[in-house]
Amino acid sequence: MGEGRLGLITWGDDSPTGGNVYNEELVAALRAGGLDASLVRVGSGWPRPSEADRARLRAALAEWPVVLVDGIVAGNAPAELTAARRLGARITVLVHLPLADEAGLPAGLARAYLVSERATLAAAHAVICPSRHTAARLGERYGRGDAVVAHPGADPAALAIGSTPPRLLCLGAVTPTKNQLALLAALAELSEQDWSLSLVGSHTAAPGYAADVRRRAAELGERVSMSAPLRGDQLNRLWSATDLLVLCSRTETYGLVVTEALARGIPAIVPAGTGAVEALGEVDGLPPGRAVDPDELAATLRGWLTDPELRAEWRRRALSRRAVLPGWQRTAEIVRAAIG
Structure with a gap:
């Protein structure tokens, strides 16, 4: 891995969603395993970024030769990722949820996400997702039958006591x-x-x-x-x-x-x-x-x-x-x- 450094590029929202928790725990585990890994936040507008958000992404891609890009950013940034790969960056996309699968999207936006996500995944060296279910979907929809499944971990926790009533x-x-x-x-x-x-x-x-x-x-x-x-x-x-x-x-x-x-x-x-x-x-x-x-x-x-x-x-x-x-x-x- 280039210089032993990895940037996990994600959006600016740090609320405790499943995807954000995954990213934070993954970076901590990579560090514990001896890798110089960092969370790199590139603005809170994704997946509908401002030009300033896109500029932050371009700067991050220029700084980190090896990147893991959260799908909420990568899915609507095929031009930025393709350009970075041409310049030698090694890009892996981490798909927590395909953008077009978000319920309630206008039909036109969902179609646009399908197009951009297909181009993004075509530009990636590798694709990682959290389940076999998602890997199969990425293979069927985008032709990335090689997506690697990395199930989320689960740290030991205190047993629940429960309540009355349940x-x-x-x-x-x-x-x-x-x-x-x-x-x-x-x-x-x-x-x-x-x-x-x-x-x-x-x-x-x-x-x-x-x-x-x-x-x-x-x-x-x-x-x-x-x-x-x-x-x-x-x-x-x-x-x-x-x-x-x-x-x-x-x-x-x-x-x-x-x-x-x-x-x-x-x-x-x-x-x-x-x-x-x-x-x-x-x-x-x-x-x-x-x-x-x-x-x-x-x-x-x-x-x-x-x-x-x-x-x-x-x-x-x-x-x-x-x-x-x-x-x-x-x-x-x-x-x-x-x-x-």
């Missing part, structure tokens, strides 16, 4: 992609059951959708609490009080939050047909939770809330899965080998 957690930016309205609709059918829900995530990415979520949550009363993204001790306290993670995303390339839950012995309900199923995994052929379609969510939650034996079994499987989750050092080893 507390559900939905953790992620409040956007149409994460689909919090589907969870609130399911819980509206379960008003006779005892439960509480914590909805945690940024409201800035899709303000109109977030306003709809706030209105719907208010209709369900005090059992639903909402907060901005949490970090550190606040987030750890929330995890400790959680009994079940619920993910309702329309698309999910992996779902790092799922393994964060499993690392604490918390089972999860995840969207069927997405990369989150891969994150959930299995124990003796059975998942520590369940993968469901949206129309199955209310019935699945009802079954979990009303069946103590099912809750205990999901918890047992989550504890078993916790014991075999790989750490971030393994992720770093895979990434370093892919970069070459």
Whole structure:
């Protein structure tokens, strides 16, 4: 690797999204493994950058001969990446979520992202993604059947204690992609059951959708609490009080939050047909939770809330899965080998 240095180029937003957490943990693990790796932020406008953002990217590409570029930047910067490669830069693209897969995009913008992302990935020396699910999608859509899978790691964490009544957690930016309205609709059918829900995530990415979520949550009363993204001790306290993670995303390339839950012995309900199923995994052929379609969510939650034996079994499987989750050092080893 050129001069033993690696710049992981990403956008300027440092909120605790799955992609940002992946980037931060990866850089820390690469450093722990002896590589001079740094996060390089090139403006907060991506994937719809200003000219100043593009200038920051060009400067970073000129400074770092070996780069790993987050797809939120790379996906809409094919000209910059192609020019840098012609000048000898070694460019690897890290695709957390294909740009065109974000729910709610205008059709024209989604098509433009498809075109730009195809050109970007064609210019890359290597492509890395977080799951086999995503690798298959990149192969089918963009012809990058050689994408390397580097699953997110999961650091050991204190076991969750849970709450009474059972507390559900939905953790992620409040956007149409994460689909919090589907969870609130399911819980509206379960008003006779005892439960509480914590909805945690940024409201800035899709303000109109977030306003709809706030209105719907208010209709369900005090059992639903909402907060901005949490970090550190606040987030750890929330995890400790959680009994079940619920993910309702329309698309999910992996779902790092799922393994964060499993690392604490918390089972999860995840969207069927997405990369989150891969994150959930299995124990003796059975998942520590369940993968469901949206129309199955209310019935699945009802079954979990009303069946103590099912809750205990999901918890047992989550504890078993916790014991075999790989750490971030393994992720770093895979990434370093892919970069070459």
